[in-house]
Amino acid sequence: MEETAAGEVNAGHLPGTTTADLPPGGCLIAWLCENALVLGAIILVVSFVVKFKLKDWRQRWFAAFCDSMSKHVDAKRELMKKDLFASLHSVQSYDPELRKANAIKLLEIGVGTGMNFAHYPEGTRLTVIDPNPHFQQYYNENRKKFPNIHSEDIILTTGENMDMIPDNSIDVVVVTLVFCSVEDTVKILRNILRILAPGGKFYFYEHIKEFNPSKHPIRRFLQILLTKTRIWPFLLDECCLDRDMLHALEKAGFSKVEAERFYVEIDHFVFQIIEPSLKGVAVK
Ligand SMILES: C[S@@+](CC[C@H](N)C(=O)[O-])C[C@H]1O[C@@H](n2cnc3c(N)ncnc32)[C@H](O)[C@@H]1O
Incomplete structure (x- = not known):
């Protein structure tokens, strides 16, 4: 001055x-x-907080949200899962020791709070992965209710990066409601094929984009709008409403793919947007 x-x-x-x-x-x-210096410093601090904290806050919120949703189990969806997982009980392990014990080795990718435990056979050796560390507390609380399953701690990683799981070492892979938010579907499918033992099975259930848009044009429109504007992905940890993994699955190299597009019945009005679904079993 x-x-x-x-x-x-x-x-x-x-x-x-x-x-x-x-x-x-x-x-x-x-x-x-x-005030260039002061401004520069403020911008630096804000970008630092946003870069390192925003992801953490969103993941924390998403884990708490999934946990609160899991308290209201949807009876119709559970029936659908019971039917999907019924054949798990007749899977025989590739490992002679486990086969003797009538148990299987199962890997769940994107386990979240552990919503599928009720469907796993007695004695299942369960390995789980999930990239969101905030699910650990809910998962650990939930697994106490299922002492009949030998569940391990969550390995904090993605389905794209699971080099720690050896080749041909798993009897069954389960993935439910995860492919909507992953970065690389093809890479995950390749990993599933790598870790499954010969003849091993991959069970899946995913919400997908509306497959009958002439019958449900409003749902299709809202799915695109909410995804492209990033409102839905921002609020729900990168969940996208406009995906369908069937094509990638058919091209992945499984010896057999049994998949069905269907509508799961959901009571909650807002979540009827994820009624179009894909479920099935693929064999290595
Ligand atoms: C909607 S939740 C579903 C949780 C559980 N599978 C279920 O059916 O309730 C989506 C889960 O996928 C996980 N996830 C997101 N991206 C992933 C990735 N690339 N690999 C593995 N899991 C992922 C999330 O952290 C979250 O636990």
Whole structure:
């Protein structure tokens, strides 16, 4: 700051000019120049917080949301899952020791709070992965209710990065309501094929994009709108409403794929947007 001959304070602009001499917006520019350092520091701190904290806050909220949703088990959806997982009880392990014990080795990808435990056969050796660390507390609470299953701690990783699971080591892979939010569907399918023992089975259930848009045009429109505007993915940990993995699954290299597009009945009005679904079993 300098004082002019006339005694006016010159706030960082050209010598001999006053604030009144500056063009419109000049005051702001002068202020920005003077406070550039402070501004830079504020921008740095805010970007740091956003980069490292926003993801964590969103994941924390999503885990709490899924946990609260899991308290209201949808009876019709449970019936559908019971039917899907019924054949799990006749799977024989590739491992002679487990076969003797009439048990199987099952890997669940994106386990969340552990909503599928009720459908797993007695004695199942359960390995689980999930990238969201905030699910651990809910998962650990839930697994206590199922002492008949040998469940391990969550391995914090994605389906795209599961090098820690050896090749040909798993009898059954289960994935439910996960492919809507993954980065690379093809890579995950490749990993599933790698870790499944020969003849091993992959069970899946996913919500998908509306497959009958002429009958349900409004649902299709809302799915696209909410996904493209990023409202739904932002609120629900990158969940997208406009995906369908069937094509990728058919091309992945399984020896047999049995898949069905269907509508799961959901009571909650908002969540009827995820009624179009895909379920089935693929064999390595
Ligand atoms: C809607 S929840 C479903 C949880 C559980 N499978 C169920 O059916 O209730 C989606 C889960 O997928 C997990 N997830 C997201 N991206 C993933 C990825 N790339 N690999 C593995 N899991 C992922 C999330 O952390 C979350 O636990």
